[in-house]
Amino acid sequence: MRIAGATLLILGLVLCFAIDDWEFIGLFPMAIGLILLAVAERKASALALAQAASFALEKQAPRPFQKQLPTADTIELSSEVIQLFERLDRSSKLR
Numbered sequence: 001m002r003i004a005g006a007t008l009l010i011l012g013l014v015l016c017f018a019i020d021d022w023e024f025i026g027l028f029p030m031a032i033g034l035i036l037l038a039v040a041e042r043k044a045s046a047l048a049l050a051q052a053a054s055f056a057l058e059k060q061a062p063r064p065f066q067k068q069l070p071t072a073d074t075i076e077l078s079s080e081v082i083q084l085f086e087r088l089d090r091s092s093k094l095r
Contacts, residue, residue: 005036
């Protein structure tokens with residue numbers, strides 16, 4: 001998506017400067033390219049948040065074996081992990 005966005009942005013820029021009467025036409029690929037770049041950046045930040053959260057969960061010290069399986073209520077998360085999950089939840093609600 002980043003490659004397509006950058007390509008459209010450059011194509012629109014070339015159309016704006018190369019042909020005198022095509023400035024208006026060059027704005028369309030530039031706008032679409034900027035939108036694609038923004039979407040790619042948002043996806044990249046969401047992926048980075050998810051990876052950081054999974055890394056934080058793996059980093060926690062393992063507990064001794066228990067007879068019952070841990071549930072969501074029995075697992076303790078650090079405040080950093082909880083904040084990451086809250087940010088991820090808020091960003092997914094914006095869409």
